[in-house]
Amino acid sequence: MNQDSANADVVTKRVSLKNLYLDPNNYRLIHEKDQIKVDEDHIKDQAVARRTFRLLVGDKNQHIRDLIDSFKSNGYLPVDQIQVRELASGGHVVVEGNRRIATLKFLAQEYDQKGIELGRLDPAIFSRVPVVLYNDADESHHLTLMALKHISGNKKWGEWNQAKLLEKMHRDYGTGEDEICRKVGISKVALRRSLRALALVKQYQDSDYGDQFNESKFPIFRETVSNSALKQWLGWDEGVNKPATHIENTELFFSLLSQEPDEEEDDDGHIGFNSSFKDPAITKRDDIRLLSKILKDEQALKELKYSRDLHSAFSASDLVFTERRERAVQSVAKDIKTLKELTIHSEQLPELESALGHLQGIVDRTRGSGLSGVEQNRVFHDRIDQHFSSLHIESYKKLKNLRLNKLSRINLLAGLNNSGKTTLLEAIYLLVKQNDFAGILEVIRRRGKIPEDHINPAWLVEQLEGKIAVSGMFDHKESSLQIRDYMESGNDLDTSRYLRTLEIITRFGAEGQESQTRVFKGRERETLSDSIRLLSQVVYSSPFFLNEPQHYTTFYHKSVQSKALPIILEFISEEISPSISDVRLVDELQRFLVSDNNFDKALDLMGYGEGLQRIFFISLIFASAQNGVVLIDEFENAIHAELIGKFAPFIHKLAVTFNVQVFLTTHSKECVDAFVANVPEVDDFSYSTLVNEGEQIAVREYTGKKFKKLVEAGDIDLRSIR
Numbered sequence: 001m002n003q004d005s006a007n008a009d010v011v012t013k014r015v016s017l018k019n020l021y022l023d024p025n026n027y028r029l030i031h032e033k034d035q036i037k038v039d040e041d042h043i044k045d046q047a048v049a050r051r052t053f054r055l056l057v058g059d060k061n062q063h064i065r066d067l068i069d070s071f072k073s074n075g076y077l078p079v080d081q082i083q084v085r086e087l088a089s090g091g092h093v094v095v096e097g098n099r100r101i102a103t104l105k106f107l108a109q110e111y112d113q114k115g116i117e118l119g120r121l122d123p124a125i126f127s128r129v130p131v132v133l134y135n136d137a138d139e140s141h142h143l144t145l146m147a148l149k150h151i152s153g154n155k156k157w158g159e160w161n162q163a164k165l166l167e168k169m170h171r172d173y174g175t176g177e178d179e180i181c182r183k184v185g186i187s188k189v190a191l192r193r194s195l196r197a198l199a200l201v202k203q204y205q206d207s208d209y210g211d212q213f214n215e216s217k218f219p220i221f222r223e224t225v226s227n228s229a230l231k232q233w234l235g236w237d238e239g240v241n242k243p244a245t246h247i248e249n250t251e252l253f254f255s256l257l258s259q260e261p262d263e264e265e266d267d268d269g270h271i272g273f274n275s276s277f278k279d280p281a282i283t284k285r286d287d288i289r290l291l292s293k294i295l296k297d298e299q300a301l302k303e304l305k306y307s308r309d310l311h312s313a314f315s316a317s318d319l320v321f322t323e324r325r326e327r328a329v330q331s332v333a334k335d336i337k338t339l340k341e342l343t344i345h346s347e348q349l350p351e352l353e354s355a356l357g358h359l360q361g362i363v364d365r366t367r368g369s370g371l372s373g374v375e376q377n378r379v380f381h382d383r384i385d386q387h388f389s390s391l392h393i394e395s396y397k398k399l400k401n402l403r404l405n406k407l408s409r410i411n412l413l414a415g416l417n418n419s420g421k422t423t424l425l426e427a428i429y430l431l432v433k434q435n436d437f438a439g440i441l442e443v444i445r446r447r448g449k450i451p452e453d454h455i456n457p458a459w460l461v462e463q464l465e466g467k468i469a470v471s472g473m474f475d476h477k478e479s480s481l482q483i484r485d486y487m488e489s490g491n492d493l494d495t496s497r498y499l500r501t502l503e504i505i506t507r508f509g510a511e512g513q514e515s516q517t518r519v520f521k522g523r524e525r526e527t528l529s530d531s532i533r534l535l536s537q538v539v540y541s542s543p544f545f546l547n548e549p550q551h552y553t554t555f556y557h558k559s560v561q562s563k564a565l566p567i568i569l570e571f572i573s574e575e576i577s578p579s580i581s582d583v584r585l586v587d588e589l590q591r592f593l594v595s596d597n598n599f600d601k602a603l604d605l606m607g608y609g610e611g612l613q614r615i616f617f618i619s620l621i622f623a624s625a626q627n628g629v630v631l632i633d634e635f636e637n638a639i640h641a642e643l644i645g646k647f648a649p650f651i652h653k654l655a656v657t658f659n660v661q662v663f664l665t666t667h668s669k670e671c672v673d674a675f676v677a678n679v680p681e682v683d684d685f686s687y688s689t690l691v692n693e694g695e696q697i698a699v700r701e702y703t704g705k706k707f708k709k710l711v712e713a714g715d716i717d718l719r720s721i722r
Contacts, residue, residue, distance in 0.1 A: 014128040017105055019091040020084065024052040026098050027165045043093055056102040067103040072119030076104075082131045092131065104129065159222055160215035163194035170195060185489060188503065189514050189528055196225040199243045203250070209258035217257065223285045224253075228531030229292040238510060256281040256291075256308065281308040290314060332359070379534045380508055384475040384627055387536070387661035388428070394469035396427040399697055406701040408686040409655055410662040410679075414672055414718040415690035420697045421665035422447075424690065425540065425631045428663060431470045431481045432538040432629050435504040435515040437527050440464070440483070446542050457521050461485070461500045474535050477509035488518070497521050508535060537628030539621040543614060543637035555620040556585045556592070562623040564654070568616065575646040576612060583616065592616075610638035615647055622654040630655070632664040636671035644674040652680055672718045676711050679704065689718050 024038040032055050038048055057064045082097035094101050108126040110116045166184075169175045170191075181188050200221050205213050224230050225243075234253060235246030244250040259277040281304065282291065290310050294300035304313035344352065387409075393402040399420050404411075415421050426443045433439025444455060444463050468483035482505045488498070497520040504515045515529035539555070559565045565583075572580055582595035583605060592605035605613060614637065621630060636644060655662050666672060672687070679685050685704035690697055702710070702718075710716045 011133040015131050016127045017108055020101050021091055021093045022052040022098050023093050024048050027161045029055050057106055064103045071121045075120040076125045078130050084131045084133055160218040163198050166194050167198050187516055189516050193226055197222040203242055204254055207254050209254050212258045219285045223288040226530045227288055227292045229295055233295045278308055281310055379536050386475055389473045391472040393427045395467045397423045399423055402699055406686050406703055409684040411686045412675055413665045413688050417667055419690040422633055425633055427470045429540050429631055432535045434506040434534055435513040436532050437517045457499055457519050461519055464502055479508045479535055481506045497523055537625045539625040540631045541618055541621055542633045552617050552620055555624045558624045559620050564623040568619040571650050611640055614638045622658045622660055625660050626658040630660050630662045635664040635666050636668040641670040644671050645678045648675045648678045649680050669717050676708055682708055687718055
């Protein structure tokens with residue numbers, strides 16, 4: 001039983017139909033044109049009762065036909081409770097079960113006046129209807145009962161009716177989002193989507209087209225607020241009263257949703273309106289998805305304004321060819337996967353080799369014109385003025401209430417083993433990734449040293465336990481992240497395979513995002529989100545994945561495209577190995593081959609020392625993190641102290657070139673000293689140490705200038721400063 005039901009004073013009794021009054025304010029009726037708000041004192045008025053009865057049964061009894069047949073065939077089966085509340089003037093108003101009571105009233109009337117055959121329905125039910133009376137329950141409680149039945153239950157109302165009930169709970173009774181989700185059993189994503197859709201509906205109703213709204217349009221508005229491209233085009237801003245702030249685009253959108261009067265020109269050249277109208281261009285939910293595809297195509301939008309035909313506008317753009325290309329690429333990838341599982345005969349090799357040559361040409365041509373890779377996610381802003389100026393790890397694994405306020409372009413995080421350095425990098429990574437579930441997977445993959453996303457779902461769920469709350473000031477705006485895991489319940493869940501749900505709620509300035517991911521055993525995860533945008537690009541480098549050079553191919557191509565590779569090779573030649581002139585990626589083998597003047601043929605990079613490999617791979621990631629964040633765990637791993645002194649200034653050069661903020665961890669005093677002795681711009685560096693204080697991890701922070709003075713004054717070990 002629902003907790004609220006358990007707390008109410010519940011009485012089961014039998015009441016005559018004559019003393020049961022239908023609820024004229026029932027949310028099943030709010031879409032009806034004749035429905036009006038009725039005060040408590042007038043619920044029993046005959047005119048009100050007749051109107052409510054007519055709206056519930058329909059002009060031709062169409063709304064209760066199924067119940068009439070059921071009652072006659074099966075009799076009255078009290079499977080679902082009739083829930084009522086007492087009226088001050090006597091009698092009871094129906095809270096839950098209005099349609100069933102209306103059906104009984106109709107049958108009683110037909111039985112008394114026409115003597116109709118009731119089948120298996122015992123007429124005694126008309127004078128002794130079993131009901132449940134909640135003596136001390138207020139309207140908020142009754143709203144919860146209806147929500148449990150008609151939103152998350154098995155007798156769902158239409159989307160408009162559901163949304164209006166949720167709005168009343170939230171707005172009129174001040175019920176918080178978390179409490180509504182708990183009471184009703186719906187997700188926060190679903191709740192907010194309904195409330196946002198109602199806000200956009202209100203804006204439409206206030207517009208010139210407002211008289212054309214009816215509840216059949218509501219699914220279109222709900223789809224609109226779940227489409228990130230369309231929200232951005234409308235200028236969606238949750239911080240103002242009007243969610244759509246781009247006036248021109250909003251007016252166009254409302255026009256496309258509505259009939260437009262058709263203009264005509266008379267013999268004298270005067271423009272007027274005739275009696276005909278142009279049909280709406282958007283009439284169903286799927287039209288929103290098509291509209292979102294053409295928003296950035298000016299030619300397609302121009303055609304849409306002229307023709308008011310979405311499909312014609314789509315055909316007029318380059319998007320047709322884009323989708324055709326995407327389908328072709330997906331088809332090729334699928335067919336190749338199939339071929340890998342089959343035995344190929346030698347006579348088929350010429351055709352395959354020819355196809356391979358054509359495919360390689362396409363790949364090379366594409367790389368020459370631009371690169372689209374896994375690290376190029378959608379971000380809030382392409383260019384930022386300032387990265388993180390402060391961080392607050394409220395709760396993440398062993399880190400509790402940890403604050404960093406002296407951040408700079410390059411931040412060296414020192415500490416002894418098990419002091420939380422890697423955990424801090426993970427928290428920063430999650431904050432930058434915002435509501436992208438891929439961020440969680442990457443963190444868990446690295447922590448578990450799992451080469452690919454082959455994470456066991458049950459093990460994944462175990463890693464998600466515990467509160468996660470991280471925030472920080474990024475590009476002069478407050479950013480935050482909260483992650484929680486919980487168990488869902490609902491009819492749409494395959495509970496035999498369902499393990500747990502992970503909810504991510506983030507905010508950047510005035511813009512909030514959420515995502516929910518259901519984890520199952522033996523089947524793919526399900527993720528629901530209105531949008532996924534990152535604070536910036538972010539790349540995480542770990543020394544434990546040097547044996548997977550294929551993960552660096554995207555970084556390599558981005559470095560080639562941005563002209564960073566020659567700079568990297570010049571540094572390696574001048575500071576590490578003068579004989580190396582080039583490093584090239586061999587695509588068919590996913591290997592890096594080194595052109596070394598000391599050898600007649602190219603050598604595999606894996607044949608060189610791990611220090612050279614680590615320096616090369618770290619250098620590659622900066623181009624892919626442009627205007628973003630680079631995280632480097634155990635920076636000194638495999639790199640000799642002498643090379644660190646040379647590499648530190650180069651790290652600074654790459655960070656400046658690509659406008660990147662760097663966080664790197666170390667537990668080596670030699671690494672810290674090498675940075676202090678060789679950094680070119682002392683103000684671009686900060687130094688922090690994480691120390692164990694009992695069960696708490698604390699941080700000691702120093703600006704580059706202050707820490708340099710401390711080092712010059714004496715032999716200071718950053719790792720052990722208290």
